[in-house]
Amino acid sequence: MATSRRDTDVVVLGAGPAGSCCALRLLQLGYRVTLVERARFPRAQIGESLTPGIAGILDLLGVRAQADALPRMAGPAWLVWEHADPAPRAAAGANAMVDRASFDDVLFRAVAARGGRCLQAAAMAGLSGAPGAWQVRLATAHGIETVGARFVVDATGRRNSGGAMRTPTAAPLLALWTDLDRGPCAHLVEACPDGWLWGAARPDGRFRIMAFADPASVRGRDAERWLAAQLARSRLFAVAAGALRPGAVHACAATPAFSEAAWQPGVVRTGDAAFCIDPLSSSGVEKALRFSLQAAVAVHTVLADAGDENLARTFYEHRLAESVATHRAWAQRYYRMAWPDDASPFWRARREDFVMTPKGGSALARLVARTPVPAPGPAAAPGMLLRGEVRRCDALDIIDEPCVVDDRVQLRRAVAHPNLPRPVAFVEGAEIVPLLDVLAAVPRLETAVELWSYRMPPARAARIAAWLCEQRLVRAAG
Numbered sequence: 237m238a239t240s241r242r243d244t245d246v247v248v249l250g251a252g253p254a255g256s257c258c259a260l261r262l263l264q265l266g267y268r269v270t271l272v273e274r275a276r277f278p279r280a281q282i283g284e285s286l287t288p289g290i291a292g293i294l295d296l297l298g299v300r301a302q303a304d305a306l307p308r309m310a311g312p313a314w315l316v317w318e319h320a321d322p323a324p325r326a327a328a329g330a331n332a333m334v335d336r337a338s339f340d341d342v343l344f345r346a347v348a349a350r351g352g353r354c355l356q357a358a359a360m361a362g363l364s365g366a367p368g369a370w371q372v373r374l375a376t377a378h379g380i381e382t383v384g385a386r387f388v389v390d391a392t393g394r395r396n397s398g399g400a401m402r403t404p405t406a407a408p409l410l411a412l413w414t415d416l417d418r419g420p421c422a423h424l425v426e427a428c429p430d431g432w433l434w435g436a437a438r439p440d441g442r443f444r445i446m447a448f449a450d451p452a453s454v455r456g457r458d459a460e461r462w463l464a465a466q467l468a469r470s471r472l473f474a475v476a477a478g479a480l481r482p483g484a485v486h487a488c489a490a491t492p493a494f495s496e497a498a499w500q501p502g503v504v505r506t507g508d509a510a511f512c513i514d515p516l517s518s519s520g521v522e523k524a525l526r527f528s529l530q531a532a533v534a535v536h537t538v539l540a541d542a543g544d545e546n547l548a549r550t551f552y553e554h555r556l557a558e559s560v561a562t563h564r565a566w567a568q569r570y571y572r573m574a575w576p577d578d579a580s581p582f583w584r585a586r587r588e589d590f591v592m593t594p595k596g597g598s599a600l601a602r603l604v605a606r607t608p609v610p611a612p613g614p615a616a617a618p619g620m621l622l623r624g625e626v627r628r629c630d631a632l633d634i635i636d637e638p639c640v641v642d643d644r645v646q647l648r649r650a651v652a653h654p655n656l657p658r659p660v661a662f663v664e665g666a667e668i669v670p671l672l673d674v675l676a677a678v679p680r681l682e683t684a685v686e687l688w689s690y691r692m693p694p695a696r697a698a699r700i701a702a703w704l705c706e707q708r709l710v711r712a713a714g
């Protein structure tokens with residue numbers, strides 16, 4: 237095949253947090269990346285309340301300083317959720333509001349600065365060839381161009397242009413949102429009879445308000461009047477009811493859903509294009525970034541020497557299924573804590589178990605359906621286990637598990653047990669199965685800790701022993 241200087245290893249579609257994060261990580265791993273964005277940057281985006289967990293990811297990507305330099309607003313949080321009375325909530329570790337246009341622009345510019353080819357006002361117009369040797373037709377501001385690529389990452393967001401099969405993971409959810417000229421310097425969240433309200437001060441001094449409801453309760457009504465009525469009935473937002481600006485209320489879909497086509501040969505979806513979560517957690521950006529790091533690992537596993545697409549796909553789909561199960565369980569627990577009674581269809585639908593009905597009946601949909609909801613961690617076992625004679629719990633199994641080792645997916649022996657949300661291969665950075673093999677040869681856990689300490693600092697060996705006890709993977713002998 238003839239090559240062109242425009243040919244690349246990976247074409248990433250969409251320069252939201254997911255696409256830029258994946259592009260940056262692939263550049264760090266030594267790949268050539270072309271990032272294709274439909275809009276012209278900087279472009280507005282909702283989802284501006286960022287969780288503290290993002291900082292570590294920005295550090296890894298080497299863009300923390302640029303992101304930290306952006307103006308941000310963080311104030312106290314006020315919550316009306318479990319009770320009808322507003323209660324102050326600790327602000328420590330709370331979210332910070334940023335301007336998403338600027339935040340996404342920082343990531344986008346970093347891709348270009350690290351040698352990625354960045355196209356704005358461009359989109360994919362066609363895909364031909366075969367996995368590993370794609371011909372990607374791009375419609376750019378200068379006309380159509382075709383680039384060769386080994387892999388395609390689709391990070392085009394919730395309103396995915398690829399027509400992917402999307403399966404809702406919870407009851408339908410609609411968001412109405414607007415900006416007021418001013419408001420309190422705080423985060424406000426309130427459960428209401430027909431949904432919930434959210435508000436936060438933006439760095440530019442304006443105040444963002446969002447109302448979340450069942451689309452059926454808004455359909456056929458004037459959105460502005462509906463929103464004003466919700467605000468007027470609320471405890472925290474009542475003063476805002478009269479401050480809505482005419483014609484400035486926007487609506488967007490917010491139903492959590494995943495794509496059954498998250499992995500296709502030579503094409504992976506990431507961020508909201510793979511799975512969008514309930515906005516209740518205000519952690520969609522962090523989830524999109526984390527997921528994209530895993531997408532980069534999976535792509536690296538395929539493209540590196542002796543690449544293994546099956547292993548990469550298994551790893552990626554299992555992480556997606558776990559993510560769906562974790563977020564579904566979290567959102568349901570949180571909705572169940574809210575005070576409005578079950579007379580409201582909105583709250584009833586969110587408290588009951590939602591039955592997913594996959595559109596395509598794919599293997600991924602079956603995997604998602606059978607992935608267990610993570611149970612809260614088991615209670616700590618008595619410390620005396622450390623000194624007494626112990627043996628492995630009978631329910632403990634040793635299996636091969638796809639793990640990330642040196643930025644690639646590799647099979648490692650792992651422990652599987654009903655107490656663990658998923659099989660575990662590494663504890664405190666050490667492979668756990670060889671350590672259990674040592675334990676099988678000695679009667680006491682403290683003796684095993686002594687032997688492990690030849691290979692690692694004693695404090696680390698002790699923490700691993702404590703973990704085995706806490707998870708109840710060992711029990712008193714006899």
Ligand SMILES: Cc1cc2nc3c(=O)[nH]c(=O)nc-3n(C[C@H](O)[C@H](O)[C@H](O)COP(=O)(O)OP(=O)(O)OC[C@H]3O[C@@H](n4cnc5c(N)ncnc54)[C@H](O)[C@@H]3O)c2cc1C
Pocket residue numbers: 249250251252253254255272273274275281282283284285286287358359360391392393394397411446488489490506507508509512515518519520521522524
């Ligand atoms: C109502 C609501 C409130 C939310 N609030 C929060 C919040 O407070 N905090 C939070 O963390 N998350 C929040 N989220 C979620 C958050 O916005 C998303 O999870 C996050 O933006 C996902 O990032 P992404 O990169 O996957 O997608 P996006 O941010 O949607 O980026 C996708 C990019 O792809 C581009 N694109 C689209 N189609 C094409 C194409 N065909 N070719 C090329 N480019 C294309 C788009 O222009 C866009 O730039 C909220 C979501 C909703 C619906």
